[in-house]
Amino acid sequence: MFIDIPRELEAALLGLSLQDWELDGPFLAAPTVEHYRSTLAALPQFERTAAALSDALTGKSGGYAVLRLGGLADVLGAGDRFRRLATAFAAQVAVPFSPFPKWPLWKDIGVKVDKDPGKSSGTGYNAFHMDLVNATLPPDFTTLLCVRTDPRDGGPSILSDAHAAVARLPEQTRALLAEPAFHYGTFFDLNGVGEECKPFPILDGTEPGRGFVRFTAKMLERSELGRPQAEVARALEEELVRGQVSFMLEPGDYLIVDQRRFLHGREALGNGQEKVPAADRRLLLQLFLRAPSGSAAAR
Numbered sequence: 051m052f053i054d055i056p057r058e059l060e061a062a063l064l065g066l067s068l069q070d071w072e073l074d075g076p077f078l079a080a081p082t083v084e085h086y087r088s089t090l091a092a093l094p095q096f097e098r099t100a101a102a103l104s105d106a107l108t109g110k111s112g113g114y115a116v117l118r119l120g121g122l123a124d125v126l127g128a129g130d131r132f133r134r135l136a137t138a139f140a141a142q143v144a145v146p147f148s149p150f151p152k153w154p155l156w157k158d159i160g161v162k163v164d165k166d167p168g169k170s171s172g173t174g175y176n177a178f179h180m181d182l183v184n185a186t187l188p189p190d191f192t193t194l195l196c197v198r199t200d201p202r203d204g205g206p207s208i209l210s211d212a213h214a215a216v217a218r219l220p221e222q223t224r225a226l227l228a229e230p231a232f233h234y235g236t237f238f239d240l241n242g243v244g245e246e247c248k249p250f251p252i253l254d255g256t257e258p259g260r261g262f263v264r265f266t267a268k269m270l271e272r273s274e275l276g277r278p279q280a281e282v283a284r285a286l287e288e289e290l291v292r293g294q295v296s297f298m299l300e301p302g303d304y305l306i307v308d309q310r311r312f313l314h315g316r317e318a319l320g321n322g323q324e325k326v327p328a329a330d331r332r333l334l335l336q337l338f339l340r341a342p343s344g345s346a347a348a349r
């Protein structure tokens with residue numbers, strides 16, 4: 051699932067000057083998508099890299115990929131040129147968009163010592179979840195670009211195959227997970243993700259192995275759930291942890307997750323974050339992708 055950029059391609063990418071992107075509402079505008087796709091397609095070794103990416107995301111045991119863009123980040127830093135290149139790779143997979151009116155496409159995920167430790171940008175364990183879990187149309191892909199690792203050496207990413215975890219649960223548990231009896235979080239001022247979904251079923255009743263496993267383990271501590279719901283949600287979380295893979299994102303690593311196949315999270319950061327200057331703390335950039343309706347990822 052880790053994809054290196056061949057040297058020749060890396061050199062060609064460093065020589066590019068991609069145009070700045072334009073948005074059409076929350077979405078990357080079609081002419082920008084076309085410009086980014088066609089510019090990359092013309093580069094040496096690109097086809098091989100795109101095929102590896104597509105295999106990692108759509109292959110039988112796939113569902114996520116880490117593109118290793120560290121060589122580009124070393125030269126370019128994390129500024130506009132690097133972000134345009136990462137956006138161009140994202141645009142190969144699906145259409146980038148920003149659900150949050152406040153953020154222009156990429157959203158910073160830094161480290162805030164005074165925030166709920168279990169939430170995005172908190173310092174603690176970030177339990178298995180899908181992003182925008184309570185939207186009727188969650189993003190098809192969530193992506194995270196690593197700018198800085200935790201100087202206290204914590205925060206490996208965790209991923210788990212959601213349908214594999216569900217398949218290991220007893221029938222009765224799965225039946226309860228298919229009832230619309232779960233809820234999580236608030237919903238306001240979001241673009242491109244439909245309406246609020248509340249309450250929602252965790253399993254959406256499509257064929258086993260398909261569709262979203264609409265789950266966040268954060269609901270266990272932050273939503274008032276009925277007793278049977280809490281029990282089955284806990285059982286699902288345990289299976290996700292049992293099946294998890296974990297790895298540390300390095301600077302320039304770009305993680306792309308198919309939200310219909312994998313749930314994600316992050317282990318706790320290292321101790322003593324309050325002693326680390328804010329500008330030195332771990333930093334990721336987050337971007338969401340919408341697959342064209344009718345594509346494999348949107349089914």
Ligand SMILES: O=C(O)CCC(=O)C(=O)O
Nearest residue numbers: 159170171181207315316
């Ligand atoms: O910090 C991380 O690695 C994951 C963050 C995340 O999943 C989120 O903010 O939605």
Ligand SMILES: [Fe+2]
Nearest residue numbers: 179180181314
């Ligand atoms: Fe997330």
